[in-house]
Amino acid sequence: MNAIAEKVKLFDCRDAFTETLEALATEDTNVVAVCNDSVGSSKLTGFRDRFPERLINVGIAEQTLVGVGAGLANGGKIPFVCGAACFLTGRSLEQIKADVAYSNTNVKLIGISSGMAYGELGPTHHSTEDFAWLRAIPNIAVVAPCDNVETAAAVAFAAAFEGPIFLRLSRVGVPQLLPDGHTFELGKANLLRDGSDVTLIANGTLTHRALKAAELLAAKGIEARVLNMASVRPIDEQAIIKAAKETGAILTCEEHTIFGGLGSAVAEVVVDHAPVPMKRLGVPGTFPPTGSANFLLDEFGMSPDGIATTATALVQRKS
Amino acid sequence: MDTQDLRRLANAIRRRDLQAVFEAGAGHIGGEMSVIDILTALYFHVLRVDPENPQDPTRDRFVLSKGHTACALYVVLAEKGFIPKDEIKTFLKPHSRLNGHPNRTKVPGVETNTGPLGHGLPVAVGMALAAKLDNASWRTFVVTGDGEMQEGSNWEAIASAAQYKLDNLTLIIDHNRLQQGARLAETNNLAPFPPKLEPFGWAVEEIDGHDMDQIVAALSPEKVVPGKPRCIVAHTNKGNGISFMSDNVAWHHKVPNAEQYKQAMAELEEANQ
Numbered sequence: 001m002n003a004i005a006e007k008v009k010l011f012d013c014r015d016a017f018t019e020t021l022e023a024l025a026t027e028d029t030n031v032v033a034v035c036n037d038s039v040g041s042s043k044l045t046g047f048r049d050r051f052p053e054r055l056i057n058v059g060i061a062e063q064t065l066v067g068v069g070a071g072l073a074n075g076g077k078i079p080f081v082c083g084a085a086c087f088l089t090g091r092s093l094e095q096i097k098a099d100v101a102y103s104n105t106n107v108k109l110i111g112i113s114s115g116m117a118y119g120e121l122g123p124t125h126h127s128t129e130d131f132a133w134l135r136a137i138p139n140i141a142v143v144a145p146c147d148n149v150e151t152a153a154a155v156a157f158a159a160a161f162e163g164p165i166f167l168r169l170s171r172v173g174v175p176q177l178l179p180d181g182h183t184f185e186l187g188k189a190n191l192l193r194d195g196s197d198v199t200l201i202a203n204g205t206l207t208h209r210a211l212k213a214a215e216l217l218a219a220k221g222i223e224a225r226v227l228n229m230a231s232v233r234p235i236d237e238q239a240i241i242k243a244a245k246e247t248g249a250i251l252t253c254e255e256h257t258i259f260g261g262l263g264s265a266v267a268e269v270v271v272d273h274a275p276v277p278m279k280r281l282g283v284p285g286t287f288p289p290t291g292s293a294n295f296l297l298d299e300f301g302m303s304p305d306g307i308a309t310t311a312t313a314l315v316q317r318k319s
Numbered sequence: 320m321d322t323q324d325l326r327r328l329a330n331a332i333r334r335r336d337l338q339a340v341f342e343a344g345a346g347h348i349g350g351e352m353s354v355i356d357i358l359t360a361l362y363f364h365v366l367r368v369d370p371e372n373p374q375d376p377t378r379d380r381f382v383l384s385k386g387h388t389a390c391a392l393y394v395v396l397a398e399k400g401f402i403p404k405d406e407i408k409t410f411l412k413p414h415s416r417l418n419g420h421p422n423r424t425k426v427p428g429v430e431t432n433t434g435p436l437g438h439g440l441p442v443a444v445g446m447a448l449a450a451k452l453d454n455a456s457w458r459t460f461v462v463t464g465d466g467e468m469q470e471g472s473n474w475e476a477i478a479s480a481a482q483y484k485l486d487n488l489t490l491i492i493d494h495n496r497l498q499q500g501a502r503l504a505e506t507n508n509l510a511p512f513p514p515k516l517e518p519f520g521w522a523v524e525e526i527d528g529h530d531m532d533q534i535v536a537a538l539s540p541e542k543v544v545p546g547k548p549r550c551i552v553a554h555t556n557k558g559n560g561i562s563f564m565s566d567n568v569a570w571h572h573k574v575p576n577a578e579q580y581k582q583a584m585a586e587l588e589e590a591n592q
């Protein structure tokens with residue numbers, strides 16, 4: 001990957017997830033984990049060793065995975081339902097709609113290795129439609145943390161939050177971007193860098209790439225604002241409208257198809273309230289070729305260089 | 320091909336698969352070693368398929384439902400002539416058509432894209448129905464993992480296949496007793512399979528899935544029971560043929576290091592003497 005070469009410590013956000021989950025489970029005996037033969041990939045071995053009776057492994061059966069989660073919630077438990085994001089959302093979509101969102105059960109869906117984290121395993125294992133699918137279903141919060149700190153904060157938030165929520169995690173290493181002790185607020189964007197020429201809005205694994213792009217842009221005299229928009233629903237309308245009005249152009253970046261995800265959610269707010277030139281970067285509506293997540297993000301124009309180039313062209317479109 | 324030749328070929332396919340996983344630094348070697356004898360028998364003794372005419376409407380259909388063992392299928396397809404043997408070295412490389420799960424839109428010989436478990440059998444039921452509707456004689460074969468049988472979609476398809484009396488359909492369960500993270504017995508045990516499948520109206524046979532004579536005999540058209548779909552429960556070992564991988568859950572998708580690779584290759588070569 002061209003520009004993110006210097007040695008910064010990278011975090012696998014699954015670790016922050018399970019550390020927080022184990023701490024929550026120590027305090028509250030109602031916290032349970034449910035998985036689909038994914039103890040290892042969901043990093044639940046520590047949880048299993050400490051709370052063996054509170055780890056429910058339904059086997060390779062995702063529809064049952066989510067249904068069982070809804071039943072556990074009905075019985076007063078706080079189920080963290082964990083599985084590869086592609087199967088958790090794709091295979092169980094109707095369970096998510098009927099048993100979780102429509103029934104309004106207190107289920108926490110944890111999509112592991114989302115986006116293109118499974119890289120070379122190919123499009124069946126990529127989860128690049130989940131924002132769109134879940135955004136189309138009422139009554140479920142959709143959150144994609146950008147680093148280890150935000151992951152831990154979002155997991156703690158999810159446990160305390162009453163109602164359905166989907167946390168979209170990766171396994172691809174990301175640097176820490178938010179300060180220790182950061183608290184997560186649903187529906188609130190974080191301003192990571194201010195600027196007045198253009199706004200870059202990103203979440204998940206794209207936030208650090210957007211920040212890097214902003215540095216490249218600054219070197220060329222373009223001041224980019226960077227908003228971390230973990231909360232895709234509810235979305236921070238105020239921050240988007242403000243960005244549109246103050247910077248006059250918005251570029252979104254996501255490890256997701258450009259149809260129906262973060263970019264679409266931002267565009268919906270922009271067209272309704274403050275139309276300005278916009279561009280959405282993401283998976284361009286094709287099944288990706290073979291390659292790792294980082295390779296594919298670069299291929300799809302989301303290297304820091306690629307983002308900066310698109311942002312530069314966008315700025316030129318401002319009238 | 321006679322069973323002696325099939326055994327030698329299966330050994331060569333195991334070695335090529337091992338090398339490909341080692342060089343790519345990824346793959347599902349355990350489940351590949353367990354399914355290779357079955358794949359070899361199918362492609363070199365049973366399936367009427369023609370690499371020169373991969374879309375022949377009268378071809379037999381084969382579905383590798385446990386798509387995570389794609390590398391084994393690629394090596395078999397290359398041996399059979401569907402893709403160049405040389406192409407195996409591109410496995411998992413950027414832009415290669417050989418990614419971690421088989422893709423019919425890119426790789427000739429692949430009938431349907433698999434990867435999410437529990438898809439192959441329903442699709443195979445549709446294939447077998449199509450043959451019945453045309454009064455055609457081609458047969459449909461599908462291989463699933465045993466852990467994969469936990470997916471409810473398989474049991475829906477099992478009921479449909481019996482309802483439609485699909486005696487042109489053969490399901491082979493690669494029964495290696497292990498799934499991704501643990502043994503089936505520790506997760507959600509479905510074994511023994513025959514007493515579950517038989518009441519649905521299936522004809523079931525159990526075999527040693529590493530005994531080439533038994534595999535070939537079980538796949539023979541004479542074994543077809545009119546009016547009943549057929550299931551072969553193949554008792555196998557995950558990692559079969561490599562001592563330290565065999566029946567060891569750690570080797571679901573672990574990659575051997577250089578020393579382990581050398582030892583594994585030596586064991587396979589010795590077995591070929």
Ligand SMILES: Cc1ncc(C[n+]2csc(CCOP(=O)(O)OP(=O)(O)O)c2C)c(N)n1
Binds near residue numbers: 037349434498
């Ligand atoms: C729907 C779905 N859920 C989970 C997975 C992840 N996964 C890949 S392989 C595997 C274990 C499969 O075990 P089994 O079917 O017994 O195959 P084998 O032992 O032959 O490798 C799992 C859980 C998947 N590919 N698809």
Ligand SMILES: [Mg+2]
Binds near residue numbers: 464465494495496498
């Ligand atoms: Mg198995």
